Amino acid sequence: MDRRRVLAGAGALALAGAARPAVAEPDHPAAAAATADPAPLVPTAHYQDALAKIVGNGSPIEGRMTLELPEDAENGNIVPYKIGVESPMTDADHVARIHLLSTQNPQPLVATFRFTPLSGKAAVSGRMRLAKTQDVVAVALTSDNTLLIARTTVNVGIGGCGAE
Amino acid sequence: MAASKPRVRFPEQAQAGDVIEIKALITHVMETGNRKDADGKPIPRNIIHTFTAHYDEALIFKAEFGSGIAANPYVSFFFKVPGPGELRVSWQDDEGGETIERYPLNVV
Known part of the structure; x- marks a missing residue:
């Protein structure tokens, strides 16, 4: 811990x-x-650029979004991730986008998820590749332009992503 | 390699207003573009770059994937059922392949 x-x-x-x-x-x-x-x-310069493009001049808030990955991932080719934000998901107040970023992969922007009020819940999970031990970062944008950020460290055994 | 064998799972029946989980998996190599073949030539990127889920014509959820998504991409998301309708999910890859699946939803 x-x-x-x-x-x-x-x-x-x-x-x-x-x-x-x-x-x-x-x-x-x-x-x-x-x-x-x-x-x-x-973090790589690619990651810094990708983050800057998403965040712009905004100041992301920590603590409102959950980002769950295993602390230790033996196989970097397939690492489960789970992201969630508490939100009423109404027309007036919903999470519009969540970006999933890697601070060490060759391509930093792993995925962008778009949500709508029909989503009902601002939550997504899947499986990602991690080239090496690193922080994984999620950035969310709400319908009122609030930015949220969460990060977690994953220790990677054998890296994914192929040769760089 | 084209996308194949899409599998989509969601509850067999739902009530209007329920928030249900939808899980979607498809077989795809998700070639990153970072690798080289035996002759040292780069292997072109071929990934599923977009996954979308619609209910009739309304967008539920969309995922834009990069090379950092694992092979055979799996995604789980949620859907607030407004009433009877048809769920349509699609996957598009870099080679222009598109897989579309349609499922009527059993709303009780």
């Missing part, structure tokens, strides 16, 4: 433009060797 929080924090730092997250440097080499955790990966 601690490690996930550290990785998430490092991801946020990287998003903020830090060249290298300071928290990735082990203070105690022996302890770091004992856990043998790799340093968190800095």
Whole structure:
């Protein structure tokens, strides 16, 4: 649990433009060797571009959207994801879009889901590819132009996506 | 490889106003475009780029997929049943292939 929080924090730092997250440097080499955790990966420039295109000048809100993936994925070719936002899904108040992004795959925009009031529920699940250990990010846009964001770290055993 | 063997699952019957889950799976290679063949030539991308679900003429849900979606794409989404009608789902891939399936919904 601690490690996930550290990785998430490092991801946020990287998003903020830090060249290298300071928290990735082990203070105690022996302890770091004992856990043998790799340093968190800095999101790709492709990802930053894709995120910027979606978010624009907006400030996405954390905490309203759930993004569930396994903490450890042995096979990066097939990793289940589940995304949900609590929403009345009425004409006046619904989730319009959810974007699913990878911070390390060759192509960062994995999927864009469009919802309507007929959807009844702003939820989607499926299976994605992950090239390597990384943060996966979801960004939602509501009908009143509110942006929501959620992220989670997945440790990948064997990467998907083919050769880069 | 074209898309084949679409499978769509949803409850056998529903009442108007119910929110039901719809699960859709199709067989497709979802070639990413990132791989090379034995001669080192790039293998062109061929993925299902769009999945849509309509009820009669109204859009329920649409998914635009990139190369990061796993082979044999599976998607689960929800649908608030307004009344009797026909569910229509379609998959489109990069080679111009389109698979369309239609299902009447048993609304009680």
